[in-house]
Amino acid sequence: MVQQRLIEQFNLRARLRFNIDRGEIWLDENRMLLLHARAMGALRRELFDSLGVERARGLLIRMGFASGQQDAELAKKLYGAGEPYDVFRIGPELHAFEGLVKATITQAELDWERGSFIGEVDWENAWEADSHLQQFGIGDDPACWSLVGYASGYVTQFFNRFIVFRETTCIAKGDHQCHIVGKPAEAWGDDAYLDYFKPDNLQGQLDEMREELSRLRQCAVEPAGNLIGASCGFRAAFDLVSKAASSPITVLLLGETGVGKEMFARWIHEHGSRSAQPFVAVNCAAIPHDLIESELFGVQKGAYTGAQSSRPGRFERAHGGTLFLDEVGDLSPAAQVKLLRVLQTGEVERLGDEQTRKIDVRLVAATNVDLQQAIADGRFRADLYYRLATYPVVIPPLRERRSDISLLAASLLEKYQASYHKKLQGISDGAMQALMAYQWPGNVRELENLIERGVLLAPNGGLIEIDHLFAGGAPVIAGGAGVDHAGVVGNEDEASRSRLCEAILHDGFQLQQHEAQLLELAVRRANGNLTHAARLLGITRRQLAYRLRQSAIPSA
CATH class of the missing domain: 1.10.10 (Arc Repressor Mutant, subunit A)
Known part of the structure; x- marks a missing residue:
């Protein structure tokens, strides 16, 4: 692992020293502070509230710029101890070392002689983006201002040339990850963005500050009814269903188990012209194949042994409203034939009956099965697929919409606090980081289960911790919270070194x-x-x- 190699190569851990007796933390010759990310987030929010958006951004960038310059000076001391590029990469590793963000250089065009730099960096676990999501929710602009300032200050000091980074994607505005691009300041042209790096007079006009603050607050995402999310994937799916809701078109919802297909189906019904009529849901995979036809189409008295009375099926019960067929890919071949006939004729025939009944049903279907592969395998009828797939909508898995996790968690926390008659402070930083890093095989349904468990186990008035969420502690995730404790005061490596020193004395x-x-x-x-x-x-x-x-x- 490159990060581990660089930390060992330049012995960075030895440069981080804790003097608890004196109340000091030092990184080489620089005094450091160990602060709560939640407290820094609160301070960051107050800057936006008191100074306004533009001035707060400039202040954060310049603060980060100064920090990056300090770390660059530390890195430049190590010239001669390794290759120049390895020494340069100490900056991203120090950023991770200080708990701010995990930075991976994806592109770098370096000219050591001319002091030129053009590069791009991916960020993971950016504290500033996480804090912004918790304080403001999803917005239209990137949020990692102090981290961008750090990258700019580090490279500027390292190359003795003004290098400016800009965040092009950010999870705080619904993107999949944070990404920055850096190049010499003059290469950006006459860009107003460069003004953020210049000292500013903080005595701005009050009206301007109020206007900027109002715009920031408007960036907070309002949930669309029971559907919650603001990531690009969620927005794309929601945009499609919102356009289809008022029409009679058949919608096919596609996505993994637990992504919330039934929630989308209910939203379509509730925002369409049939909202006052029944919404009937049936899970085709949960009903035995020999009963699915009677459940969907109804049964006439005497149709089979035990059929002592006639009863309508789900199609008849949904007359005038919406029928939601979940896991439609698991229908038996016989049921597929009858379903196709109903869709073609608009008539249903009960099992054991010769009479047909007209039905008026808006159909929404859903499946986690690859229907085109099922057609190729002979498990699903192509003609039925084309009837159902008039308007397909793909709902992305939760691992592809990580910026929605904090929004969903907050909503679920509020829901289960009421159910369990508790009042909690929220979710701890470590627990939220674990939620953000988890791969979510069970998607939103699994998140809901974990939050309910967390609310149940957390003490009233306290925070939900990692152990409250995950049975047996945090899952094993590379780089995740609670996994790698190297460099922490009092760890096993330090204890082993202490015992060795005692043995040789x-x-x-x-x-x-x-x-x-x-x-x-x-x-x-x-x-x-x-x-x-x-x-x-x-x-x-x-x-x-x-x-x-x-x-x-x-x-x-």
Whole structure:
């Protein structure tokens, strides 16, 4: 893993020091602060409320810019301890090291001689985007202003040339992930965006600030009835169903189990001209094949042993309203034939009856089956598929609409607090990060189950923690919350080092002799390569060469 290699190569963990007795945290020579992300989010919100959108953005960018410059100075100290590109990549690793974001350089055009940089970076787990979603919801603009400032400040300081990054996609505006593009400031042209990097007079006109704040608040997403989401995938699906709701067209909802197909079907019914009439739902996969025909089309008295009375099927019960056929891909071949006939004629014939009955039903079907593959396999009729697929709508899985997770979680939290008569502070940062990183095989239905479990287990007035959500603790997710505790004060690695130091401090210990032996061992392991030996020891090549001269150890 590149990140782990760089951390070990430049011994970054050793540069992070906690002095609890003095109340200090240091990264190399820079004093650091360990703050609650929730508190920083509250401060960030207050900046927007008090300063207005534009001035708050500029302040956050300039704050991040200064932080990036400091880390660049740390990285530049390590010149000579590795390849220039590896040294440059310390910046993204420090960003992750400081708990701000996981940055992956996807493209970089570097000219070390001319000090030129053009690059692109993917971001994961950006704290600022997560905070913005919790405070404001989905908006129209990117939100990672301080992180963009950091990237700009780091590269600017590293190359001694004004480099500006801009966020092109952001989960805070419904995109799948955060992504930034950086290039020299002059390459952006006469762009007003560059003004954010210039010091600003904060005494703006009050009317302008109020107008900007009002626009920001309007960015908050309102749920569409019981349908909640603002991601691009959700918006695309919702746009299609909203256009179809008022028409009689047959809608086919496609998507994995648990994505909310029935919720979409109910929304179509409730916002159409038949909303005052019945909505009848049937799960075709939950009814045995030998009963599905009588359930859908009804049964006449005496049609079979035990049929002691006539009863209407789901089609007749939905007359004038909407019939929702869930998991229609699991219908038996015989039921498919009868369903096709009903759709073609608008008439239903009960089992054991010769009389036909006219029906007026708006049909919405749904399936998680690949119907075209089922047709190729001979499991589904092509003519029925073309009847049902007049207006297909694909509902994306939850793992492809991660920006909806916090919105859904907030709504479900409110729902189950009322059900369990509890009042909670919300979901902890670690738990929310775990929810965002989880792959969601059960989609929205699984999220609903986890939130209900969390509300039940969390103490009244407290936060929902990871252990409240996931039985047995957080799922194993690379880079996820609660998974990698390397570098934390008091971890097992540090305890092992402490025990080793205690073991060698016995009578007769000589520091100079042991240091010489350690230096010689590192050089032998590195086959005489001083750069590699220095990496093993966590020092620079120049420091190693000096110590070898002092100890009179051959350097090659």
